[in-house]
Amino acid sequence: MKIVVLVKQVPDSSLERHLSSDDFTVDRASASNVISEIDENAIEAALVLAEETGGEVTVLTVGPDHATESVRKALSMGPDKAVHVVDDAIHGSCAVTTSKILAGALGKQEYDIVLCGAESTDGGTQVMAQMLSQRLGIAALTGARKLTVDGGKITVERQTEDGYQVVSAAAPAIVSVWDSMNTPRYPSLKGIMAAKRKPVETLSLSDLDIDPATVGAGAATSTVVSAEPRPPRGAGQKITDEGSGGSSLAEFLASEKFV
Amino acid sequence: MAEVFVVATGANKLTYEMLTLARGLGEVSAVVLGAPGTAASIADNLAEYGAAKIYAAEDEALDKYLVAPKADALAALVTAKSPAAVLVPSTQEGKEIAGRVAVALDNGVLTDVTGLEADGTATQEIFAGATVVKSKVAKGIPLVTVKPNSVTPEPAPATATIEAVEVSVADSSKLVTVEETVVEPKGDRPDLTEANIVVSGGRGVGSAEQFSVIEEFADLLGAAVGASRAATDSGFYPHKFQVGQTGTTVSPQLYVAAGISGAIQHRAGMQTSKTIVAVNKDEGAPIFEIADYGVVGDLFTVLPQAGEEIRKRRG
Ligand SMILES: Cc1cc2nc3c(=O)[nH]c(=O)nc-3n(C[C@H](O)[C@H](O)[C@H](O)COP(=O)(O)OP(=O)(O)OC[C@H]3O[C@@H](n4cnc5c(N)ncnc54)[C@H](O)[C@@H]3O)c2cc1C
Numbered sequence: 001m002k003i004v005v006l007v008k009q010v011p012d013s014s015l016e017r018h019l020s021s022d023d024f025t026v027d028r029a030s031a032s033n034v035i036s037e038i039d040e041n042a043i044e045a046a047l048v049l050a051e052e053t054g055g056e057v058t059v060l061t062v063g064p065d066h067a068t069e070s071v072r073k074a075l076s077m078g079p080d081k082a083v084h085v086v087d088d089a090i091h092g093s094c095a096v097t098t099s100k101i102l103a104g105a106l107g108k109q110e111y112d113i114v115l116c117g118a119e120s121t122d123g124g125t126q127v128m129a130q131m132l133s134q135r136l137g138i139a140a141l142t143g144a145r146k147l148t149v150d151g152g153k154i155t156v157e158r159q160t161e162d163g164y165q166v167v168s169a170a171a172p173a174i175v176s177v178w179d180s181m182n183t184p185r186y187p188s189l190k191g192i193m194a195a196k197r198k199p200v201e202t203l204s205l206s207d208l209d210i211d212p213a214t215v216g217a218g219a220a221t222s223t224v225v226s227a228e229p230r231p232p233r234g235a236g237q238k239i240t241d242e243g244s245g246g247s248s249l250a251e252f253l254a255s256e257k258f259v
Numbered sequence: 260m261a262e263v264f265v266v267a268t269g270a271n272k273l274t275y276e277m278l279t280l281a282r283g284l285g286e287v288s289a290v291v292l293g294a295p296g297t298a299a300s301i302a303d304n305l306a307e308y309g310a311a312k313i314y315a316a317e318d319e320a321l322d323k324y325l326v327a328p329k330a331d332a333l334a335a336l337v338t339a340k341s342p343a344a345v346l347v348p349s350t351q352e353g354k355e356i357a358g359r360v361a362v363a364l365d366n367g368v369l370t371d372v373t374g375l376e377a378d379g380t381a382t383q384e385i386f387a388g389a390t391v392v393k394s395k396v397a398k399g400i401p402l403v404t405v406k407p408n409s410v411t412p413e414p415a416p417a418t419a420t421i422e423a424v425e426v427s428v429a430d431s432s433k434l435v436t437v438e439e440t441v442v443e444p445k446g447d448r449p450d451l452t453e454a455n456i457v458v459s460g461g462r463g464v465g466s467a468e469q470f471s472v473i474e475e476f477a478d479l480l481g482a483a484v485g486a487s488r489a490a491t492d493s494g495f496y497p498h499k500f501q502v503g504q505t506g507t508t509v510s511p512q513l514y515v516a517a518g519i520s521g522a523i524q525h526r527a528g529m530q531t532s533k534t535i536v537a538v539n540k541d542e543g544a545p546i547f548e549i550a551d552y553g554v555v556g557d558l559f560t561v562l563p564q565a566g567e568e569i570r571k572r573r574g
Contacts, residue, residue: 013504014523017386024392038505096361096368096398118351121504122386125370126351127358130326134362139434140326143351145498155438158325159498161350161452161507163443167325169435179505180491180498221367221398225380228391233530233549240542241556246564249536250572252552256534258456258480258513259569 001055001149001171004109005046005079006102006116006128009063009070010036013121023217024224025092026122028064035070038117040077040184042177045147046115047078047185053149056080058109062090062101068200075195076187082200083109089205092217095123099131101215104208106136113154114174118143129176139169144177261285261343262312266292266333266356268348270304272453275412277346277405278308282415283377284401285343288312289419290336292329292356294322298421306419308412313419314340318426320433326352327432330359336424337364342400344379349404357404366399373409375401387504387527407452408510443499451483451500456513457532459485459502460495461525463518463540463558467495473517476562479569485509485529487519503528517558521546538562 011017011031018027035043046057057079061067064086071082085105093101106114119126126142133140139154141147145164146157154173158165159180187195205212213219239248253259263285265277274289281287289310291298298315305313316332333356337345345360347353349371361368374382379401383392396402451457458480460473470490477484486496488503502509504524514532519525521537521544529535530549537550538558547553554561 013387017389019385019390019392094367095358096365099362119505124385124504125358125368126354127361127368127370130330130355130358131362133327133434134330134359137431140355141435142326142355160352160440161499162445163441163499165325165437165441166439167435167437173434179488221361221365221396222369222394223397224392224394226393230384230389230391233535235548236551236553238542238547238550238553238555241554241561244564245538245554245556246561246566247568249538249552249554249561249565250568252536253480253513253565253569254572256513258534259572 001049001053001112002110003046003050003055003057004060004106004111004114005043005057006114007039007043007059007061007070007074008036008120009033009061009067010120010122013037017122019224019227023092024227025217033066033070035073036117036120036122038119038121038177038179041179041181042115042117043074043077043079044182044184045177048182049113049149058083060105060109061085062098062105064091071200072195073187075198076192077185078191081198083203084200085203085208087205087212089212089216092220093215094220094222095125095127095131096221097215097219099128099135101208101210103132103135104210105203106132108203108208112171116174116176118176118178129174132174139173141167141169141173142176144175145180147175147177147181262288262340264288264290264337264342264345265310266290266347266353267301267305270301272412273348273405273407275308276407276410277348278305278310279412280375280405280410281346282309284375286311288314288342290314290316290333292316292321292332294319302419302421306417307414309415309417310419311417313421314424315421316424316426318428320428321426323437324433325435325437326355327359327435328428330356330363331428331432332426334360334363335427344401347404349406354404357402361402364399366402367396368402369394369396370404371406372403373406375403387523388530406508443497448477449481449483451485451507451509454483455511456480456482457485457502457509457511458482458515458517459487459519460490460517461487461519462489462493464490464495470495472559472562476566479566487525516546517562519546520544521549
């Protein structure tokens with residue numbers, strides 16, 4: 001089984017993140033960049049699937065030069081090879097155009113299943129799997145917390161706000177996974193060494209027959225017009241429990257009319 | 260006046276919020292995407308919140324196959340009626356529908372919008388709520404998904420007419436079959452996103468059994484129960500109750516965090532709560548930086564004592 005995993009490099013969500021002051025795009029230059037956390041769950045799912053089916057895993061990313069670091073990190077977990085779409089014209093692309101570029105790159109790959117995170121930790125839009133499904137005419141099984149492949153049938157337990165759904169489709173399909181699905185493995189030292197020698201193919205927009213004028217900030221289908229930090233929330237009263245902390249809490253709740 | 264579409268998923272608070280928000284942009288029309296009979300069953304509720312027209316895009320295929328048929332139906336209706344804007348719920352399914360419609364119509368899309376002005380300028384909170392941005396759809400009409408608890412729903416009774424819409428679903432949209440839909444019982448507690456009070460427990464609760472301490476305190480306050488990811492990952496509480504970046508966003512009047520350190524990803528899901536109370540053994544826990552009232556102490560003594568005192572006060 002041929003598996004492609006979509007990986008996005010993002011600013012570390014546990015640190016402070018910013019938008020660039022000039023064009024309001026995500027400031028990646030000043031950030032500590034990592035693999036979007038839920039994509040690591042997708043990589044883990046891909047590796048498990050490859051182990052079960054004797055498959056091959058390709059990492060696919062669209063991003064600037066320094067996204068190579070994330071590609072190597074991904075490869076060190078175990079995938080076989082990678083494709084990196086890199087082109088200056090891509091900077092500032094919105095989700096709609098990013099899906100066009102990803103679809104173009106997927107068009108050049110052989111795959112039975114495409115895996116990706118249900119959302120990135122920076123944009124958090126949850127739209128990419130469906131956008132790619134729409135563009136490529138393949139099934140989208142989204143929001144998976146469980147994935148099984150039986151012959152040609154792919155079944156997913158889809159996490160929903162009030163429970164779950166069991167959904168199924170035949171390959172080829174794109175499956176987006178949540179972080180509740182698995183725990184990503186850590187790269188082994190051997191994996192890290194091996195990753196250095198794994199093939200990484202770089203593609204430009206012209207390789208994908210995409211006109212640079214149709215992507216990037218200039219062609220974005222949505223734009224940020226202003227950005228402000230949220231006013232910080234000040235700390236209030238803090239007491240230490242020395243035997244009556246619970247009673248004091250009850251008193252506070254009563255004074256605020258919650259009881 | 261221009262028509263504004265609101266994708267209505269049922270007689271629920273988020274739908275009423277969207278209907279309220281849409282009134283600022285034009286004549287409100289609800290769009291119901293579902294099996295036959297869905298629109299009629301909620302028409303009165305939609306009219307109560309100002310829907311002057313209800314488009315019933317109904318077909319068995321809409322529930323039988325995942326997302327794509329609903330997106331097809333909405334995209335076709337948008338093309339036919341040229342509304343001024345389209346509001347979709349910012350649920351997983353809503354965002355996915357909006358994403359497909361955006362590609363189908365080559366239209367921009369904005370997700371998790373918390374406000375929408377008459378000119379289509381949307382407010383979004385990004386980076387775990389740390390930055391507030393104003394954004395606009397630059398291509399096509401404002402197509403936005405609206406985050407729960409962004410506005411206060413206000414009734415504005417209208418007389419609604421239902422207009423049946425013919426649905427045609429492409430074969431390429433029938434690729435994913437929904438075999439089973441399971442709604443997990445939520446018991447008597449209020450819905451997490453709609454509750455006025457939420458009491459959440461974290462890793463500090465220590466086990467699934469001990470979560471009863473959180474549940475008892477929640478029940479005393481008529482609150483919903485939430486959990487941190489450490490708690491859901493450890494199996495202390497079901498995943499759907501997770502509050503935070505990859506869980507539910509809540510914005511209640513009162514949020515009680517017990518045994519939760521207050522990691523940035525947890526704060527992302529609760530920091531817009533009106534009042535925040537934290538109970539934590541560690542006086543250096545980051546949750547205290549945003550708590551209006553913090554108790555440094557053991558949750559297993561503090562919460563039961565507070566509960567006892569509350570019962571006493573109620574007499
Ligand atoms: C991409 C990503 C997405 C994430 N999404 C989410 C999310 O949606 N929601 C979320 O919550 N987290 C999320 N996280 C995880 C987050 O970073 C933290 O790991 C998590 O919130 C920690 O949960 P916790 O506070 O319960 O556990 P801990 O950080 O372990 O804190 C436990 C706290 O309990 C206190 N404690 C222990 N015993 C007691 C006691 N008896 N009485 C009182 N206090 C006690 C301790 O002092 C400590 O402060 C995400 C992380 C990433 C990277």
